Amino acid sequence: GDSVTQMEGPVTLSEEACLTINCTYTATGYPSLFWYVQYPGEGLQLLLKATKADDKGSNKGFEATYRKETTSFHLEKGSVQVSDSAVYFCALNSGGSNYKLTFGKGTLLTVNP
Amino acid sequence: GAGVSQSPSNKVTEKGKDVELRCDPISGHTALYWYRQSLGQGLEFLIYFQGNSAPDKSGLPSDRFSAERTGGSVSTLTIQRTQQEDSAVYLCASSFDLAGGYEQYFGPGTRLTVT
Numbered sequence: 001g002d003s004v005t006q007m008e009g010p011v012t013l014s015e016e017a018c019l020t021i022n023c024t025y026t027a028t029g030y031p032s033l034f035w036y037v038q039y040p041g042e043g044l045q046l047l048l049k050a051t052k053a054d055d056k057g058s059n060k061g062f063e064a065t066y067r068k069e070t071t072s073f074h075l076e077k078g079s080v081q082v083s084d085s086a087v088y089f090c091a092l093n094s095g096g097s098n099y100k101l102t103f104g105k106g107t108l109l110t111v112n113p
Numbered sequence: 114g115a116g117v118s119q120s121p122s123n124k125v126t127e128k129g130k131d132v133e134l135r136c137d138p139i140s141g142h143t144a145l146y147w148y149r150q151s152l153g154q155g156l157e158f159l160i161y162f163q164g165n166s167a168p169d170k171s172g173l174p175s176d177r178f179s180a181e182r183t184g185g186s187v188s189t190l191t192i193q194r195t196q197q198e199d200s201a202v203y204l205c206a207s208s209f210d211l212a213g214g215y216e217q218y219f220g221p222g223t224r225l226t227v228t
Contacts, residue, residue, distance in 0.1 A: 036219075042221070043204070043219045043221040044219040045219070046216050046217075046218075099146075099163075100161060101156075101158065101217060106155065
């Protein structure tokens with residue numbers, strides 16, 4: 001079945017540091033890949049997505065590239081801010097008759113000033 | 114416009130009682146999804162609706178869980194004879210259509226505590 005593995009953290013960084021959160025997946029077919037973010041006290045929000053191999057999703061300075069050869073979708077940001085502190089979830093939808101999102105366990109990021 | 118809304122935001126119930134959780138999707142969204150977020154299991158998919166139909170109920174944890182959707186809009190998740198292991202945040206999401214590339218918009222969740 002479908003599965004997503006992401007580094008569980010927690011990850012603690014200083015402001016302006018570089019961020020990478022690793023995400024790898026197992027899926028049938030050609031999945032769409034997503035990063036969702038959950039800020040403290042708020043609901044899940046889509047951060048970025050990629051729907052086919054080699055696509056790069058980007059938003060708010062975050063980027064992730066759909067790598068089919070390594071089945072990966074790592075989240076990166078060159079310079080994090082305190083306001084980026086949140087839980088980040090990697091997810092996939094394998095499409096076809098499977099409509100659910102399969103999530104990784106989430107990575108707690110704390111950015112200190 | 115209005116996002117996905119859920120009610121109640123918090124629910125504390127005694128073991129053995131029934132609870133109903135409500136979800137109001139974004140207007141015009143045909144697909145609706147229920148997920149559960151718990152410390153031990155992370156985010157688990159429960160069920161989805163296309164219109165009022167739920168073709169696959171296999172994600173529901175037990176036969177104490179049921180869900181319905183009426184008028185292609187509001188959905189209710191019902192848990193009968195609640196158990197302590199049902200304690201979790203129940204999330205509802207909706208999307209314009211079922212196709213995998215469409216974004217699922219999530220509500221704020223209902224935090225259920227079974228005592």
